[in-house]
Amino acid sequence: MANETEALTGAEILVRCFEEEGVEYVFGYPGGSVLHIYDALFKRDHNNKIQHILVRHEQAATHAADGYSRATGKPGVVLVTSGPGATNAVTGIATAHMDSIPMVVITGQVPRSLIGNDAFQEVDSVGITRPCVKHNFLVNKVEDLAETVKKAFYIATTGRPGPVVIDIPKDVTADQIAFHYPHQVEMRSYKPSSSGHPKQINKASELLLGAKRPMIYSGGGVVLSEASKELTELTRMLGFPITNTLMGLGAYPASDKQFVGMLGMHGTYEANMAMHECDVLLAVGARFDDRVTSDINKFCPHAKIIHIDIDPSSISKNVRVDIPIVGDVREVLHDLIKTLKGTKQQPDSQALADWWVQIQNWQEKNCLYYDRGSNLIKPQFVIETLSKLMGDDGYVTSDVGQHQMWAAQYFNFNHPRRWINSGGLGTMGFGLPAAIGTQLAHPDSPVVCITGEASIQMCIQELATCKQYDLPIKVVMLNNRYMGMVRQWQEMFYDKRYSHSYVDALPDFVKLAESYGHAGMLIEKPANVEQALKDALAINDRLVFMNFITDSAENVFPMVAAGKGQHEMVLSPLSPGMPIDRELT
Secondary structure: OEEEEEEEEHHHHHHHHHHHOOOOEEEEEOOHHHHHHHHHHHHOHHHOOOEEEEOOOHHHHHHHHHHHHHHHOOOEEEEEOOOHHHHHHHHHHHHHHHOOOOEEEEEEEOOHHHOOOOOOOOOOHHHHHHHHOOEEEEOOOHHHHHHHHHHHHHHHHOOOOOEEEEEEEHHHHHOEEEEEEOOOOOOOOOOOOOOOOHHHHHHHHHHHHOOOOEEEEEOHHHHHOOOHHHHHHHHHHHOOOEEEOOOOOOOOOOOOOOEEEEOOOOOOHHHHHHHHHOOEEEEEOOOOOHHHHOOHHHOOOOOEEEEEEOOHHHOOOOOOOOEEEEOOHHHHHHHHHHHHHOOOOOOOHHHHHHHHHHHHHHHOOOOOOOOOOOOOEOHHHHHHHHHHHHOOOOEEEEOOOHHHHHHHHHOOOOOOOOEEOOOOOOOOOOHHHHHHHHHHHOOOOOEEEEEEOOOHHHOHHHHHHHHHOOOOOEEEEEEOOEOHHHHHHHHHHOOOOOOOOEOOOOOOHHHHHHHOOOEEEEEOOHHHHHHHHHHHHHOOOOOEEEEEEEOOOOOOOOEEOOOOOOOOEEOOOOOOOOOOOOOOO
16 A cells, blocks of 8 residues: 555545556546646656646547557546536547446546536536446545545456546545555455356367357457467367457457458358358357347357356347356466366367368358459558558557448458457547557557548547657548448448438648648559558658548448348459348348
8 A cells, every 4th residue: 555644635646546556648638627637747747657648639538548458458547627528538438338448537527516506617427427437436525536546447457347437526636635545445346257167167168069060259358358369279279260350350360260250240251151050159258249140030040159258247138148157258268278178078070171161162252352453442452451561560540430341351460459449339530549549558569540531530630649749650541532331321221322421521631641740641543552551651750641542432341231140241243252142121
């Protein structure tokens, strides 16, 4: 326990708490109700223990902290003022909540005597954020502040991670008390379990070894629990095919022959078909969301399902499972591997060989085919080329839309925490501020933000933040002049009525980037794509903004339409393989 006999203000206590927790960066924006905290940060600046990153909008503060957390596994920290400061942060808080990202968000509040009086810049931050946080606190007295901060970091980082909000009235940050920081907290109502039940693990082992058409389906929980090594060992030991969710990409190496690609709405033909036809499904750290299952009544109709997850409320929530195992993914996988190694039984080698033959037949559909001879820049080609040039070095953030799906499909992620994107909430504007947090976390690694001309404008003001902190991020903008995913749906399901999906009055992005002090590049021909990317990646001392003018008619395939099963995919009209179901509506 850190103790100081000298009385400190609540603001000073908060900063000392951050230091005790090893906080490197605080992402924030000042305002009246948090000025005591900012003054305390200023006075502690000589210690160089914590660097404050001044963003240009509070949403960006939360996304930057989120990106930092995804890239490191450490909790991101945010500091915003009351009223609009707190409400601007809600989108980023909800983004982190949906993807189970640990984050501690400090929101300023009006003095206690004014709470409930509709005071200037007063909102009920606790009430507003309650549906989209793991937990939140209102600190009513300075005596509770240090313990509350300790609880917040503990809750955010244990069990199923998530964002925690601490709302602090301004007068609490001015009150004084001696500083005592607990190194441990005991919470009677919160005791997450980490070990899986041995009997359930034994049942899972028996079911896996008896499978004829097995499938491993892994999600973001593998990344969050640092279980990539265990997942890879288990998969290779069994010889089973494996698929990742959008959030789980990189947990298993994409270049490995057992990886059959991402599954779901825009997953590969072979991954979705293998899911549909499997007889035993091992779901690891995944939550069976609707973008994976599509029509639940058609989901994995032949499979016995094993589900490993830290969160008991996620098990059988969307899809009923046969063998639930509640526990930390890494611990459970470790115990499952140990159990499998301790048995004499082996998987049915002939059945498994036949299963792989079937999967290889599905792979021959070549579901990610696109026209490589076009005189227009194909967005898939940009991503493929970027993946080839970057290899396993560096980090990729993305915004939301077609470019996000192409990045997931065509970039080979061989390591966890290299793919930083908003999965559950699907937040446009996430990519650039997330790249800020990622670049700060890994200053010597290349960080690329893949975005579109619609998404980038949601938080484009953060180009100023990049300049202030000299962040050499590379922005790869796939510019098709549309809100691409909206246009694709309008083409397929609304008889090509493109209602407000065309992005008109676009700025000159090269000049805009240059006006912020960055380098700008315009790329209009396929022949120039590779050299432009090489030139940009070679620049390691400044941000480079690349505007790729891409084919505006290109769609993301495969696609599972709403109400369809995983096996009822639509493939590209150019694909050598014929889709099972061409019906869209």
